[in-house]
Amino acid sequence: MTPEHQPLSDFCGVLASFLAARVDPLAIDAAGAIPPAHLDELARLGALSVSLPASHGGAELGLVGATAVVDVIARRDRALATTVGLHLGLGTRALVTHGTAAQHDRWLPSLATGERIAAFSATEPAAGSDLSKIATRITPTATGRLRVDGQKIFVTNGGLAGLFTVAAASPGLGEASAGQSLIVLERSDAGLAIGPEEHKLGLRGSSTTPLFLDAVEVPADRLLGPPGHGQELIGEVLAWGRTIMAAGCAGTAHAALDLARAHVRERKQFGRALAHQPVVRAQLAEMGADLFTMRALIAHTAALEADRAALERASLVTKVIASDLDWQICDRALQLLGGMGYIEHSGAPLLLRDARITRIFEGANDVLLTRLGLLEAQHPKAPSETGTTADAIQQEVHGVVAFLRDALGLSLFRKHAELHWLGRLVAARDAALALVPYARLPEDTAALGLDGAACHWAQHALARIERMVCCALLDRDAPDAEPLAQALLEEHA
Ligand SMILES: Cc1cc2nc3c(=O)[nH]c(=O)nc-3n(C[C@H](O)[C@H](O)[C@H](O)COP(=O)(O)OP(=O)(O)OC[C@H]3O[C@@H](n4cnc5c(N)ncnc54)[C@H](O)[C@@H]3O)c2cc1C
Structure with a gap:
């Protein structure tokens, strides 16, 4: 801040x-x-x-x-x-x-x-990553009201919410012959029922329930925004939600780092505190650098609030990187606590269990990476001069996009494996770019009102992103896995 x-x-x-x-x-x-x-x-x-x-x-x-x-x-x-x-x-x-x-x-x-308390409900039994398959339906009644029918699942805050923003198919509503709309439902609306709480791996204190909508009839003024434009609105809302969720990842990762730091200071093995083991020290520094990356991305993305398209794109990167790094930091913290880390009262298992869902909800990471690759293929970002390691990463990604576009032409837009791979590179590049303002000389960061140490963290974080890019590039050269996948699928058929 x-x-x-x-x-x-x-x-x-x-x-x-x-x-x-x-x-x-x-x-x-x-x-x-x-x-x-x-x-x-x-x-x-x-x-x-x-x-x-x-x-x-x-x-x-x-x-x-x-x-x-x-x-x-x-x-x-x-x-x-x-x-x-x-x-x-x-x-x-x-x-x-x-x-x-x-x-x-x-x-x-x-x-x-x-x-x-507010809740948002899009997911259904047959519509998860693919929200175009939402079957909950809004139908206009003869008296000018709206009737809502359907079943939703996995509603965060479902058990406590007084207000639900619900995504539903709304064919024939407004000017739209097809499409979805968002509608506000109150807990007291007749026909709305909340199902039992789910028993979850983590986030157990957070309410998650199904939502049953059986002939819920409400006035027409419950629609949010223009009818038929629900998918655009969901995109906007998710950009906010993902950025906020990423901030939760930073908070949890910070808690894990605090836990690990306290433990390695106290715990003695091989005649000295774990904090004096060079390997442990390097691991702590990596955790700190990754946490720095998360916060740089969140700050960068939150500042884009007024630019809808830029926020949507940046929120994909921030969500994926923050949730992946959160998981890695919590896992590393548990490891550093040794056997004690496996015991619930140490607090490490709870952090890890809570972190796991963030790679799935508000868009599964692999789905978001494919989307990110698609956005880049459609609108490639030109490299800029930053005077940091980020320049080499930008050039690398730019070259990959040009290569894929030349090699595959328009068919690239249908090649999900390639887009997913490109998405990984783009996420790493954008994380590097978010670090650039901090990676300047300490005098510059001070002029920006930032802590001088930020420069060192950012340099270390950039080096870690460089490794991420190298791993992604190496994966491209791996032998074709398709025949193996096919063999596995046939074996289990
Ligand atoms: C605790 C919790 C809280 C939630 N809160 C809410 C909420 O408040 N509101 C709400 O609307 N929803 C909520 N959800 C739903 C959540 O957003 C979905 O679970 C998530 O979007 C994934 O959908 P799915 O579970 O149907 O997985 P699926 O779509 O079935 O996908 C399963 C897995 O398949 C893979 N996959 C799927 N498609 C692709 C692809 N194209 N390319 C590569 N891999 C792919 C991914 O690994 C994915 O994780 C919540 C879920 C949970 C568990």
């Missing part, structure tokens, strides 16, 4: 004090629920309204505010951060950006005070 964000940083300090004093992550995990008093207190402190409009009780601190709050909460408890992050991101975003004045007046004040 730079000096202009000082009030936000003070606010995060207040949140951190409350979290440290009152929130017990292991107790939340064991109970499988967040004590309501925690959410009440977070609401009182303003965490549930940080990105909501000032006109309706929010602090209007946008994506920068939401990511800062979720980062700080996740550093203490990921289930709580997921609950708050979903409320600030997917749960309220479409309403904030596409709601009418009347919709804002009706729902935003209670969302800002936390009287209502």
Whole structure:
């Protein structure tokens, strides 16, 4: 955070004090629920309204505010951060950006005070990564109302939410003969029913339920944004949600680093603290550099809030890299704790279990990488001069795009394996570019209001990204795996 964000940083300090004093992550995990008093207190402190409009009780601190709050909460408890992050991101975003004045007046004040928690529901049993297959349907009635029927699954905050933004097919609505729309449903709407809580690997304190919609009839003014444009709106909302989720990854990774650091200082083996083992020290530095990359990407992406297309593209990179690095850092922390890391009360297993879903939800990483490759193939980014290692990475990726386009022409757009591979390179390149502002000389970073040590972290982080690029390039030369995949699939048929 730079000096202009000082009030936000003070606010995060207040949140951190409350979290440290009152929130017990292991107790939340064991109970499988967040004590309501925690959410009440977070609401009182303003965490549930940080990105909501000032006109309706929010602090209007946008994506920068939401990511800062979720980062700080996740550093203490990921289930709580997921609950708050979903409320600030997917749960309220479409309403904030596409709601009418009347919709804002009706729902935003209670969302800002936390009287209502928000949820977002797109996924269905047959529509996960492919949301074009959503079967929940909005049908206009003869009396000008809207009827909603369908079944949703995996609704974060489902058990506590008072307001649901639901994605549904809406053929014939407005001018659109096909397409999807977003509709707001209240928990009290007749025909809306919440299913039982899912039993999950992690995030056990965060509510996840199915949602049943059986002839839910509501007034036509429940639609959000123009009818038939649901897919665009979902894209916008997910860009916010993914960036906020990435901030949760940074918070969890920071908690894992804290845990590992404390342990290696105390634990003695081979006559000295683990912290004096050169291999351990190098691993700690890698964890710190990766965490630096995550935060640089999140800051870069959050600053793009006003540019819809750029935010969408950057959020793909940030989500994938942050969730992958979160997993790696939590795994490394557990390793450094040795056998103790495998024991629940050390806290390391909870961090790892909570981190796992982030590589799947809000878009499975492999799906997002393919999308990223496609966007790059369609609109390649020209390399720029940065005077850092990022230049070589940019040139490399630029060369790969040119090669693929020359070799495959238009058929590249249908070659998912190639696009996925390209997506990996693009993600690494964009992570490198996000590090560039920090990778300057210490005097420059000081002029930008950044910590002088940032330069060293950024250099180390860039070197790690370079390795990521090398691995991706080497994978390209691996023998063709297709016949093996086919053999395996036939064997198990
Ligand atoms: C705890 C939890 C909370 C959630 N919260 C919400 C929520 O609040 N709202 C909501 O709408 N949804 C939510 N989800 C749903 C989540 O977003 C989906 O699970 C996710 O998008 C993946 O969809 P899927 O599970 O159907 O996996 P599938 O689409 O069946 O994919 C399974 C796997 O196949 C692979 N795969 C699929 N397609 C491709 C491809 N084209 N290329 C390469 N690999 C591919 C990937 O490895 C993927 O992980 C939640 C899920 C969980 C578990």
